[in-house]
Amino acid sequence: MKLENTDDLRVLIHTARTGSLTRAAVALGVTASAASAALKRLESQLNARLFERSTRAMRLTEQGRVMLDYAQRAFDLLDEAEAQVGADQAALVGTVRIAAPSDLARNVLLPWFDDFLALHPGVQLQVHVGDRPKDVVRDEVDIALRYGALADSQLVARTLATPRTVLCAAPAYLARRGTPATPHDLAAHNCLVFMRGDRHHRTWHFSKGGERVDVRVSGDRSVDDASLAHDWARAGHGILLKTGIELQGDLDSGALVPLLAEWETDVYPLHALLPSGRFIPARVRALADFLAQRFTTDPTNSFSPR
Known part of the structure; x- marks a missing residue:
């Protein structure tokens, strides 16, 4: 046939x-x-x-x-x-379509994308930014960066980082509302909630010495864009629980203060997802390798409060 x-x-x-x-x-x-x-x-x-x-x-x-x-x-x-055809065979050419969470893209990836394009001037990046996960096949994405557990076995997953979430707030908020001493105290605080996947993340988990505490939080604002929740926290509007990758610069500068450091929070691994069984162009593999190397070696990203 x-x-x-x-x-x-x-x-x-x-x-x-x-x-x-x-x-x-x-x-x-x-x-x-x-x-x-x-x-x-x-x-x-x-x-x-x-x-x-x-x-x-x-x-x-x-x-x-x-x-x-x-x-x-x-x-x-x-x-x-x-x-x-017609290009330098040793050079990478063509478009790479990548999807990434909003805060990760803005606070971590943007300068890395600049560096990658400087290394490979024949490559163009098409970046899809948002906190609702993209479907790698249906949405025509070459690489999707995604936090958390993975349910889709049709994808090839490469773990880039395994950060814990960090509880934090701005000094102005703590001066106005006080500093929580235990996870239970969060019930009396204004907590900033954003969506993970397709639902709002309203139950926060903590553990210490075999004790586990699950706190149902609330506040006067929630959002489907994690970068806006981050902005609200910086502005002193509430307490935020978020992966440390995006928070590191503010934690280092003191714009945000880590809270309840003696309590362990959830780990949210970050994966690079590619379609399984498909031909993967060299430019796509190169970007995945580049990001993996940066997450491993970049000295500004320890992903935990210091």
Whole structure:
């Protein structure tokens, strides 16, 4: 069996990404009927049903998932070949699409991205910033940086750092409201809450000498952008519990003061996620390696209060 038209594979890819044949047609600049005909032609040539169709969405069958993986790999190889033709074969070229949490991007990654681009002037970065996790396949992301436990076994995960969360507040807030002496005291404080994944993180965990304390916190503000919660803490509006990676500069300068240091807090490992089984261009591997090296050796990032 030989596929008659590789553009039919693009219909498969975009339909899988959007969950809609109509949206796939719009993305490809063709009519809905042309996209439908292409998908039917592909299924006929493969003698396989690639999607389960419903009134709400198009869902891949098992055969569809297999074909999607190989189709994506094929187009990645073609994109890499086009980028390399006419270029210095030793140089990295092309675009790397990376998604990162907002505060991590602003407070840690921005100067590192500058350094990476200076080393590889033929590379362009397309950075997606936000605290709602990106889907590496559906959202067309080459690398996703994500905190916490990982549930998706379809991804290759590389651990970059294993920071603990740090409880902290600005000196102005502590002067006004007092300093908590135990985790239980947090119930009487204004605590700044932000979203992790798709829900607000309102229960904070502490442990010491075998004792575990879970505190349900509250406050006058919550947000879906962790960098704004960080800004509120710096401005003296409340107490923040956040991974130390983004806080280190403020902890070192005294803009934020660590609290309850004798109590252990949760560890939130930071991972670089890449799609499993796909061809990974050299430029993507290079950026993943670069970030891993920086998180290991950068002297300004011990990720814990000093």
